[in-house]
Amino acid sequence: MKAGDKCQILKIYVSEDSKYMGHNLYNAVVFKLKELGIAGVTVMRGIEGYGEGKTIRTTRILDLSSSLPVIIEAIDTKEQIEKAIPVIDQMINEGLVIVTDVNVIKYGRDKKIK
Numbered sequence: 593m594k595a596g597d598k599c600q601i602l603k604i605y606v607s608e609d610s611k612y613m614g615h616n617l618y619n620a621v622v623f624k625l626k627e628l629g630i631a632g633v634t635v636m637r638g639i640e641g642y643g644e645g646k647t648i649r650t651t652r653i654l655d656l657s658s659s660l661p662v663i664i665e666a667i668d669t670k671e672q673i674e675k676a677i678p679v680i681d682q683m684i685n686e687g688l689v690i691v692t693d694v695n696v697i698k699y700g701r702d703k704k705i706k
Contacts, residue, residue, distance in 0.1 A: 604664040606687035
């Protein structure tokens with residue numbers, strides 16, 4: 593993947609307490625996507641949200657939840673994301689999985705000449 597490439601974001605919304613084979617699902621997904629050679633993956637923890645069941649999860653102290661929303665974003669070429677989708681589909685049994693087209697403006701560090 594390089595600047596100027598037309599790529600895709602694979603975005604996965606799950607609960608932070610979701611599991612896969614006894615491990616945190618988000619962690620298992622990151623390692624699986626790394627195995628598949630995906631260019632970049634980031635996991636973000638939400639401070640508040642709800643999903644299909646409409647139960648609000650929040651970090652507010654009075655309503656502290658152990659199942660906050662987690663968003664996993666993976667970015668790579670369309671071909672790489674398409675390769676990852678069947679694998680991710682087998683790992684995710686609840687949540688939301690979406691794919692969006694994006695244009696990469698910058699990827700990696702600038703190589704400065706001294």
